[in-house]
Amino acid sequence: MGEFITNIFNAFLELMRQFRAVDVLDIVVVAFLIYSLIKLVRETRAEQLVKGLLIMIIAWALSSQLNLKMIKTLLDNFFQFGIIALLVVFQPELRRALEHIGRTKIGTRTFSVAKEGESLLQQERKCINAVVEAAASFQKSKTGALIVFERQTKLGEIVDTGTIVNADPSAQIIGNIFFNKAPLHDGAMIIRNGMIYAAGCILPLTKNDSLSVDLGTRHRAAVGMSENSDAVILVVSEETGTISLAINGVITRNYTRETLKGALENEILPDVAEDGDRRPIFSSFRRVKKDEKK
Structure with missing residues (x-):
């Protein structure tokens, strides 16, 4: 047990030695993007669609663990086209998100006297x-x-x-x-x-x-x-x-x-x-x- 804790501690120290200041910015940006995505989904009808998608992912994981070959095959075929399906299903929400980004003050200030x-x-x-x-x-x-x-x-x-x-x-x-x-x-x-x-x-x-x-x-x-x-x-x-x-x-x-x-x-x-x-x-x-x- 003591050796296991020591290995974890050493791995943590090694990770901290490789940690750079720019990694903090990377983590903050990713966290902000995830937060914004969740906020966007919660404010639209996409919330129910995301719930349905999560249920399908859980079903796929269970079918893999329980060796339910037919269900797993069907879900595998579905997820092969998952990205295209998401783009089609979430098109209104994606458009709204991109427009929201475009409304930020970056590059929108009009200089005048x-x-x-x-x-x-x-x-x-x-x-x-x-x-x-x-x-x-x-x-x-x-x-x-x-x-x-x-x-x-x-x-x-x-x-x-x-x-x-x-x-x-x-x-x-x-x-x-x-x-x-x-x-x-x-x-x-x-x-x-x-x-x-x-x-x-x-x-x-x-x-x-x-x-x-x-x-x-x-x-x-x-x-x-x-x-x-x-x-x-x-x-x-x-x-x-x-x-x-x-x-x-x-x-x-x-x-x-x-x-x-x-x-x-x-x-x-x-x-x-x-x-x-x-x-x-x-x-x-x-x-x-x-x-x-x-």
């Missing part, structure tokens, strides 16, 4: 005020609306499905676009850098089956867009006039004029530094308590 940064901030404040005023009007008249605030993820493919407007924002223009007899009222409006950039755009619908059956196409399109980008999507229900926001795949409802303005400012307004760099705020938005009825 302080005056330009302040001008952009004022433009976005003006846009938020116009959207809030229009949404409050839509809430009273029960006019349906779908407005997308573009952030880091560019929505060029979504813009291509609609019509370029590139107009200075105002409650009147937004009201005209979503007037129920206007040609662009059924689609989504895209806000880019505080400007009404496009309208009549088609958004991808969410595949989340856990959403309330009371949510219509506009709400499902808003959630779908928020799942595929970091955009902030505002929805006004045509049936009830309820104002909702979709961010990162989560929809919160029952906003008032005041709470809507606060939430949009918190999510969209950049933090303009003294040198004029634009740094978007990625703070978590405050959830608004859902009422039991739409």
